Amino acid sequence: MKKLLLFLVVFAAVLSCGKSEDKKDAGSGQAANSGDKIKIELVSKGYQHEFWRSVEAGAKKAGEELGVEVNFIGPEKETEIGKQVGMVENAINKKVSALGIAALDPDALAVVAKKAMDAKIPVVTFDSNVKGDITSSFIATDNKVAGAMAGEQLAKLINGKGKVAIVSHNPGTTTAIEREAGFREALAKYPDIKILNTQFSDGDKSKALAITLDIINANPDIAGIYGTNEPSIFGVAKGVEEKGLTGKVALVGIDSSEDLAKFLEKGVISGLVIQDPYNMGYQTVQQLYKLSKGEKVEKRIDTGAILVTKENIGNADIVKKMFPFGRK
Incomplete structure (x- = not known):
């Protein structure tokens, strides 16, 4: 049943996003709308726990310091993979400057992460990675x-x-x-x-x-x-x-x-x-800002853990x- 659900989610993602003409590695990709105000979208796993509110606070703080617009969204439940895929699709359609994803499902979100990169939108993952380690950076706890x-x-x-x-x-x-x-x-x-x-x-x-x-x-x-x-x-x-x-x-x-x-x-x-969710959100926006400017970023950032x-x-x-x- 899980495999069937995953197939349907991925298939819907492919259909709605369409075939991209341009292929581009996200490691140094500059945002498609780099001439406009930088708009960064973070698609989290949800809003229902204090953890995500702390991630958002760190992200918004970085955005404030950098003078960029940060939009932080996520599904209501951490089981709503299809809804999260749709949120990433919407970000692609809006042509955001850069995109951060905390993947509810590494396979399904890898598909839309790749679509975003093919659309010349820089992508990083935070908290939870996508399959294949395909994005420019992964910011998370070890x-x-x-x-x-x-x-x-x-x-x-x-x-x-x-x-x-x-x-x-x-x-x-x-x-x-x-x-x-x-x-x-x-x-x-x-x-x-x-x-x-x-x-x-x-x-x-x-x-x-x-x-x-x-x-x-x-x-x-x-x-x-x-x-x-x-x-x-x-x-x-x-x-x-x-x-x-x-x-x-x-x-x-x-x-x-x-x-x-x-x-x-x-x-x-x-x-x-x-964990250090505030730092996770802060570092995610910092990396996305650099990517939107065409700069290189660190492939892996460990935000730390304490007993x-x-x-x-x-x-x-x-x-x-x-x-x-x-x-x-």
């Missing part, structure tokens, strides 16, 4: 490293033994794949840890909660659970708290929010690997990254 950091923390918390569950976000996205891979590689050093089959929340807090309750009911001896993004670890923490298992089941996750910080401070969560615990959450640098808008 998600495999982040997953490994979470894995090492969880292994330490459970003394290297016991059952561990993974509640991931979207199957097929590069962030989910890499964060799980890094986590599994870190735990492979511990033969007494058994990892259960990965389950997916689709980036939905309620679904993550339901999954967690099912995991606990089916595995009363569960030692630890890993949530791969903000809504996933939130639902996991909510479920463990509801079951009265705070401090008995070790929880680690990736991402940050006000709610996750509170869970960390209460001891429900024992470790969060936080946050109850002990270091008050650190000034961590507070700045976790709460770019200030604490509520």
Whole structure:
């Protein structure tokens, strides 16, 4: 079913965009409308989480400093691949100066990313890459490293033994794949840890909660659970708290929010690997601006990750990254 859906999404993208006459490598491609005011479009995975609002804030700050127009959009849900493809198509039709994409699906978005580049629109990816590494730059966390950091923390918390569950976000996205891979590689050093089959929340807090309750009911001896993004670890923490298992089941996750910080401070969560979404948005616009001017950019920019615990959450640098808008 997933393959059929992907085929239909890609086929629709090809039909709506049409055949491009000009082929051009995006590495140094200058925007088609470079004589006008620079207009940068960022198509994210959505708006529903604090992470994306932080990315947008960083992007808008860079745009303000550079004197360019930045439009930040995304679908309502992180399962709406077709809608995201349509947003990229619209950006191509509007002839934006440069385009940033956080791909919900690496295959489907690779098709429209290529169409944009063929239309002489410079393209970079941020957070989640497209298949083939075809864009001029990829600005993101090293998600495999982040997953490994979470894995090492969880292994330490459970003394290297016991059952561990993974509640991931979207199957097929590069962030989910890499964060799980890094986590599994870190735990492979511990033969007494058994990892259960990965389950997916689709980036939905309620679904993550339901999954967690099912995991606990089916595995009363569960030692630890890993949530791969903000809504996933939130639902996991909510479920463990509801079951009265705070401090008995070790929880680690990736991402940050006000709610996750509170869970960390209460001891429900024992470790969060936080990203720097503000910097991710800022760097994305910086690279797109350079491309729109015909300048070269770095192929890969790692925006960094830090392990946050109850002990270091008050650190000034961590507070700045976790709460770019200030604490509520």
